[in-house]
Amino acid sequence: MIDAxxxxxPPDWPRAGDEIGAQNFGPFAQEALARYxxxxxxxxxxxxxxxxxxxxxxxGPPVHGMLMLSxxxxxxxxxxxxxFISRLSAKFLRxxxxxxxIRVMGRVLxxxxxxxxxxxxxxxxxxxxxDLVILAxxxxxxxxxxxxx
Amino acid sequence: xxxxxxxQAAAASGLAPEPGENAPVRLPAIEVRTxxxxxxxxxxxxxxxxxxxxxxxTFPFRWLxxxxxxxxxxxxxxxxxxxxxxxxxxxxxxxxLHINTDYVLDVEIEASEKPPRLILxxxxxxxxxxxxxRLETVLRIVRLVAETDI
Numbered sequence: 494m495i496d497a498x499x500x501x502x503p504p505d506w507p508r509a510g511d512e513i514g515a516q517n518f519g520p521f522a523q524e525a526l527a528r529y530x531x532x533x534x535x536x537x538x539x540x541x542x543x544x545x546x547x548x549x550x551x552x553g554p555p556v557h558g559m560l561m562l563s564x565x566x567x568x569x570x571x572x573x574x575x576x577f578i579s580r581l582s583a584k585f586l587r588x589x590x591x592x593x594x595i596r597v598m599g600r601v602l603x604x605x606x607x608x609x610x611x612x613x614x615x616x617x618x619x620x621x622x623x624d625l626v627i628l629a630x631x632x633x634x635x636x637x638x639x640x641x642x
Numbered sequence: 643x644x645x646x647x648x649x650q651a652a653a654a655s656g657l658a659p660e661p662g663e664n665a666p667v668r669l670p671a672i673e674v675r676t677x678x679x680x681x682x683x684x685x686x687x688x689x690x691x692x693x694x695x696x697x698x699x700t701f702p703f704r705w706l707x708x709x710x711x712x713x714x715x716x717x718x719x720x721x722x723x724x725x726x727x728x729x730x731x732x733x734x735x736x737x738x739l740h741i742n743t744d745y746v747l748d749v750e751i752e753a754s755e756k757p758p759r760l761i762l763x764x765x766x767x768x769x770x771x772x773x774x775x776r777l778e779t780v781l782r783i784v785r786l787v788a789e790t791d792i
Binding site (some may be wrong): 522529531532533535538548550558559577578579581601 | 704725
């Protein structure tokens with residue numbers, strides 16, 4: 494049970510504007526893309542074959558968007574382990590090529606405690622030149638939300 | 643086959659085409675299981691959180707590679723000379739998935755011509771019919787350019 498007065502969030506409950514510290518992932522070598530393809534089943538040649546990437550107009554194989562999107566879960570769990578991610582929506586804006594990494598970060602857009610303890614987060618991933626590569630939004634709830642009265 | 647032709651893809655899949663030029667193609671329900679080894683491998687390659695004691699948020703994306711789903715995506719993509727490029731993705735969870743548990747997938751794919759895209763919607767339910775998660779995947783269809791075309 495979370496110890497808080499009715500309607501009042503505990504002191505450590507995040508507020509709108511709070512930042513989720515940046516975290517680096519990668520660089521994602523071509524071998525990492527091959528391993529992700531093996532565990533995810535996404536063996537689209539675009540990510541694995543430089544010739545296919547070239548034919549699609551890219552200078553090299555791009556990192557799987559889902560591999561990069563998967564980095565948001567450890568970002569959030571590293572920030573607070575008492576959250577359940579109920580929704581994650583993302584747009585892949587620019588490719589990140591094999592060999593490069595990303596920097597992911599977040600910010601609390603909205604914070605509520607009642608009727609349920611929920612945060613709306615803005616999440617971003619940026620590439621080597623600080624260019625925005627993924628723009629995402631997540632809704633997260635306290636894991637013990639159903640115990641809060 | 644041209645890119646994004648759901649009618650032809652439905653016919654090729656043995657499915658009854660639905661009314662409308664670009665009506666979604668719905669697959670028969672697919673049974674899956676969150677095998678511990680597959681979950682652990684997925685966790686290892688996607689950020690390294692945990693040691694395989696939970697199912698990561700994006701794990702259900704893996705089921706798009708199942709033969710029935712993958713085959714339909716490839717058919718709707720248009721075959722050789724076209725590739726799907728991931729444009730957007732969403733997950734909405736009503737309850738967490740658990741390791742070593744059976745689930746049922748309901749999948750439908752809709753194609754749009756202008757611009758050429760596939761919109762795949764998947765619902766993950768328990769064997770008892772309780773909805774756990776909904777996914778939406780948007781794939782843009784890119785025509786590959788051979789060197790002789792450049």
